[in-house]
Amino acid sequence: MLLMLGFSAGPLQGQRTQRAREKLQEQRSADWPPPATYSRVSLGRALQGVFEKHYQFCGFGAAEGSRDYLPADINKFLGRRDLRTKVEQADLSGGSLLQYIFAADELILPLNTIRFQPDRRLEGAAGNATFFIQPEEQFDAFLLTKNCSGYLKAALDAGIEPPYSAFRTALSTDDRKESTVLAVAGTFVSPLEVALRANDGQTTTLLLQLWQFYRAHPEYIGQAYYLRAFAGVMIKHTAVAEVARQIENEVGININGPLRTRAEAQVGWGRNSKNSFTGTDWETIVYADFDEKYTRQNWYARLPTPTEISAYFARLQPVFQRNSDFPLMTEGAEHRHYLLLEGVPPELARGGWVIEALAGGVYSKLPGLEAKPVQEGGQQGCRFTVTGQPDPTLFAGPLTERPGKANLSYRIRSLQNIKGESLVCYVSDELPTSAHPIAKLGEGRFDLSIKENRRFAFQWQVVLAIEDQENPVDFTQLPYLSDLQLRRGDQTETLDIEVREIIANPQRHEYRITLETRETWPLSVINDNELQRFNLSCKVSLPAQRSAVRMVRPLKGIVSFPRTTPPSPTNPNVGTVPELVPAVGEGGGN
Numbered sequence: 019m020l021l022m023l024g025f026s027a028g029p030l031q032g033q034r035t036q037r038a039r040e041k042l043q044e045q046r047s048a049d050w051p052p053p054a055t056y057s058r059v060s061l062g063r064a065l066q067g068v069f070e071k072h073y074q075f076c077g078f079g080a081a082e083g084s085r086d087y088l089p090a091d092i093n094k095f096l097g098r099r100d101l102r103t104k105v106e107q108a109d110l111s112g113g114s115l116l117q118y119i120f121a122a123d124e125l126i127l128p129l130n131t132i133r134f135q136p137d138r139r140l141e142g143a144a145g146n147a148t149f150f151i152q153p154e155e156q157f158d159a160f161l162l163t164k165n166c167s168g169y170l171k172a173a174l175d176a177g178i179e180p181p182y183s184a185f186r187t188a189l190s191t192d193d194r195k196e197s198t199v200l201a202v203a204g205t206f207v208s209p210l211e212v213a214l215r216a217n218d219g220q221t222t223t224l225l226l227q228l229w230q231f232y233r234a235h236p237e238y239i240g241q242a243y244y245l246r247a248f249a250g251v252m253i254k255h256t257a258v259a260e261v262a263r264q265i266e267n268e269v270g271i272n273i274n275g276p277l278r279t280r281a282e283a284q285v286g287w288g289r290n291s292k293n294s295f296t297g298t299d300w301e302t303i304v305y306a307d308f309d310e311k312y313t314r315q316n317w318y319a320r321l322p323t324p325t326e327i328s329a330y331f332a333r334l335q336p337v338f339q340r341n342s343d344f345p346l347m348t349e350g351a352e353h354r355h356y357l358l359l360e361g362v363p364p365e366l367a368r369g370g371w372v373i374e375a376l377a378g379g380v381y382s383k384l385p386g387l388e389a390k391p392v393q394e395g396g397q398q399g400c401r402f403t404v405t406g407q408p409d410p411t412l413f414a415g416p417l418t419e420r421p422g423k424a425n426l427s428y429r430i431r432s433l434q435n436i437k438g439e440s441l442v443c444y445v446s447d448e449l450p451t452s453a454h455p456i457a458k459l460g461e462g463r464f465d466l467s468i469k470e471n472r473r474f475a476f477q478w479q480v481v482l483a484i485e486d487q488e489n490p491v492d493f494t495q496l497p498y499l500s501d502l503q504l505r506r507g508d509q510t511e512t513l514d515i516e517v518r519e520i521i522a523n524p525q526r527h528e529y530r531i532t533l534e535t536r537e538t539w540p541l542s543v544i545n546d547n548e549l550q551r552f553n554l555s556c557k558v559s560l561p562a563q564r565s566a567v568r569m570v571r572p573l574k575g576i577v578s579f580p581r582t583t584p585p586s587p588t589n590p591n592v593g594t595v596p597e598l599v600p601a602v603g604e605g606g607g608n
Contacts, residue, residue, distance in 0.1 A: 050173065050180045054086040061251070062088065062101030064303045068199060068255045075197035075257050076166035077187040078180075089169055090176035094274045095162040095203055104306045105250065110134045115245060115302050116208035117141065119231065122241040125318050129304055140231070140244070142213050142224045159204030161273055163265060166191045168272030195262040198271070201253040210244045211319070219397050222334065222361025225327045230365060232324050232436050239437070242321040249312065250304040324439040331441045334359065336402070336430075338447045346452035347424060348489035349413040350567030353381075354405045357430070357445060362400035364391035366441075370433035371402065377427035380449065381406035387430070402430060408451075413569075417453050424449045455486035457558055459575035464549070467518075473538035476579045477518065482529040482558065489569070493524035495561035498568070499531070502556045504577060513537065513552065513579070539582055549578040 051073070056062035069087040093100065108115050108129040115129075119138040164172075166188035173180050191197055213224040232239055256262055265271070308314060322330070336357040347353045371389045385406025392401045412424060426449050432441040462480030469475055484491050497520065504513045518534040533554075554575040559568040 050178060051081055051085040051087050052178070054084045056086075056101060059104050059106075059306075060101060061096070061099065061103040061105045061303065061305075062086070064105050064107055065092070065101075065251070065253065068201075068253050068301060071255050072164065072166075072169065072197055072199045075255075076169065076191050089164055089172040089274075090178055091172040091274055092162075095160045095201065097160055097203065097276075099203075099305065099307070106130050106304045106306045108132070108134070108302050108304065111300055111302065114139055116206060117210060118245060119238065119321065120243045120245065120318065121238065122243065125243060126314070128306070129302075137234075138231075140210060140224060140227050142209050142220060142227070159202065160276055162199070162201040162203075163271050163273045164199045165195075165262070165271055166197055171272070172274075195259040195266075196257050197255070198262040198265055199253065199255050200265050201251060203251045205247055205249045206252065207247045208245055210321075211246050214322075219360035219399070221330075222359075223363060223398065225322060225330055226361065226363050226366050226441075228321060229324065229327050229434075229436065229441065230363070233434060236437065240323055243318045244321055245317055246319040248304045248317050250302065252300040252302060254300045324436040328439045328441060331443060334443050336443060336445060338445070344488070344564070346450050346454075346488050347380075347408045347412065348452045348454060348564075349408065349410070349569050350562045351408075351489060351564040352405055353408050353449070354403065355449070357402040357404065358392070358394075358399055359402070359443065360397055360399040362391070363398065366432065366434065367391035367400035371430050372433065373404070373428050374431055375427075375429050377425065379409055379411065380424045380426050382409050383407065412451050413453070417456070420451070420453060422451060424451055452488040454489040455484050455491050455560055455569060455571070457560065457571040457573060458483050458485075459554075459573055462575070462577065464546075464578055464580070466544070467534060469538045473540055474544065475538050476513075476535045478515075478533045478554075478577045478579070480531050480533070480575065482531055482573070484527045484529070484560070486527060490563035491527070491569075492561040492563040493522045493527075496520050496522065497529065497561065498559040499573075500557045500559065502533075502554075504552045504554050506550065506552055533577070535579075543582045543584070544580050545583060546580040548581045550581050552577040552579060 054062075054066065056066070066087055069089065070085075073081075073087045088101070096103075106129040109132075110118065117139050118134065119140060120132075124132055170180055170188050210224060213220045215221075228242075231242075256265070305312070306314075336359045339356040339358060341354045341356075344351070344353075367389050368391065371387055373384060373387050376384055383406070385404050388403040388405075390401050390403075392399050409424075412421060414420070425446075427444075427446045429442050429444045434441070460481040460483055462478045465477040465479060466474045467477050482497075499517050502515055502517070504515050505511070514536040515533050516536060517531065519530075519532040521530045523530065554573070554577045556573050557570055558573050559570050562569055
C-alpha cells in the first residue's frame with residue numbers, strides 16, 4: 019500500500035512542477051515586454067517602431083496591448099537626454115534630410131508637418147546620403163548595436179526575466195544574423211555643410227548642382243536653405259545577414275555607450291574626428307527640446323545664390339594640360355591643349371560652352387572648343403579640348419627673332435545662364451613655340467656632268483639636314499626649292515642653276531640635293547685645280563606630316579665650282595630660275 023502511494027506521488031509532483039513552470043512562463047510572457055507609457059512626441063515613443071520590428075524579427079512571442087519594446091539599457095545610449103525628451107520625426111531618411119533644400123517659409127515649421135519633395139535634394143560629389151557625426155561639448159555621440167541575444171541580456175541585467183522560449187529563439191536568429199539594430203545619437207552635420215567649407219572639387223560639384231536646381235526652380239533664388247546640423251538619433255533595422263555581418267565586423271555587436279570610447283579602442287574614431295555613415299535607410303529622430311543654446315533657427319543656413327556661385331566659379335583655376343605628343347605650337351599644324359575642371363556635373367559639362375575674349379597673336383582665328391564629362395579617381399569633372407591654328411606671325415622672320423612662347427588668354431563661358439548670371443572661368447598660360455622643322459645645308463662636293471657635244475655642266479651635291487622632332491616632315495614627299503641664286507662673293511658673277519635631283523632619306527631625316535648649272539663648258543676651259551666660291555641662297559618648302567601646309571625655310575650655303583678660262587661658253591645665258599621650280603624625283607632624267 020505504501021509502495022503504491024509512493025509511485026502515485028511521483029507523477030503528481032511532476033505535474034505540479036510542470037504547471038508551476040507553465041504558470042511562470044505565462045506570467046513572464048504577460049510582463050515582457052513591459053507596458054509602454056510614453057507621450058506621442060517623446061523620444062521613447064519615436065524609438066518604438068524600430069525595436070518592435072526587431073522584437074518581431076527575433077521571433078519572440080506576440081505581445082498584446084501597448085508594450086515598451088525598447089532595450090532595458092537604452093538610457094546608456096541617450097547621454098543627458100532621456101526617453102521623455104521632446105522630438106520631431108521627418109518623413110525622410112536621415113541622410114536625405116541633411117541634403118534637402120528648404121524654402122524660407124518652412125524654417126519655422128516642425129519637421130513632421132513638412133511635405134518633402136524628392137526633387138529638392140542636393141546629392142553633392144558623393145552622390146549618396148552621407149552624414150557626419152560631430153561630438154559637441156553639450157552633447158556627446160553614442161553608439162548602440164543590438165542583436166537578439168543582446169536584447170535579452172539587457173532585460174536580464176535590468177532584472178527583467180523574459181520567457182524561456184525567447185532564449186532559444188534568440189540564439190537561433192542570431193546564428194542566422196537575421197535581425198540587428200544600429201543606432202547613433204549625436205549632433206549630425208550635413209554633408210552640404212562639409213562640402214561648402216571644403217573649397218575643393220566637392221564644393222564645385224555641390225554649387226553647380228545648386229546652379230542647375232536654380233535653373234529649374236528660379237523661385238528659390240535667395241530663398242533656399244539647408245539643414246546645417248541637428249541633435250538627435252539615427253536608427254536603422256536590418257534583416258539582411260550580409261549587412262549584419264558588416265556591422266558586427268566594422269562597428270561591433272551589442273555595443274552601448276559613448277561613441278568615442280568604442281572608437282578609440284576599435285576603429286580609430288576620436289572625439290576630434292568626423293565620423294561618416296551612409297544614411298539612405300535610417301529613420302530620423304530630431305531633438306526638439308530647445309533652449310538658449312539649441313534653437314530651431316540654428317539648424318538652418320542659407321544656400322549660395324547664383325551670383326555667389328558665379329563669383330566662386332570665376333575664381334577656379336582649370337588644370338592646364340598640354341598634348342603629350344606635340345606640346346609645342348608649331349608652324350602649319352593645329353595646336354591642341356586641354357583643360358580639366360574638377361567638380362563639374364555631367365549634365366552641365368554637356369550643356370554647351372564657348373570661348374570668348376581671346377588674346378591676339380596666338381591663334382589665327384577663334385579655336386574650337388569641345389567639352390566632355392570625365393571621371394577620374396572617383397571625382398567627376400569636365401575636360402575641355404581647345405583646338406586651333408597657330409598665328410603665322412609666330413613663325414615669321416629669322417629664327418633668332420621669333421618668340422619662344424605665346425601668351426595665351428581667354429575665358430570659357432557656359433551657355434546655361436540664370437537671370438543674367440553666367441558661369442565663366444578664366445584661362446591664362448604660356449604656350450611654348452617651336453621653330454621646327456629646322457633645315458640646314460651641309461658641306462657639298464663638286465662634280466661634272468657630261469652633256470651634248472662633249473660639253474660639261476657643273477654639279478653640286480649637298481645634304482639638307484632636317485631637325486623635325488617637334489613638327490615632323492613628311493619624307494614621302496619631296497620639297498620644293500625656289501628663288502635659287504648663285505653669286506660670287508664679290509657679286510660680279512652669277513650662275514644660273516637648277517635642281518637636278520632630290521633623294522629623301524627618312525631614316526637620317528635628310529634630303530640629298532643635286533644642283534646643276536644651265537651653262538656648259540668644254541673640258542679644255544675647266545680648271546678644276548682652282549675653285550672659286552659662290553654664295554647660294556634659296557627657299558625650301560617642306561611638306562608637313564600633320565597638315566597640308568608646306569613650311570618655307572630660307573637656306574644659305576657656299577658652293578665651290580672650278581674657274582673657267584676663255585674661250586667663253588657658247589651658251590652664255592645668265593639669269594634666275596622662275597619663282598617656283600619643282601624638284602625632280604629620284605632617278606630624274608636630263
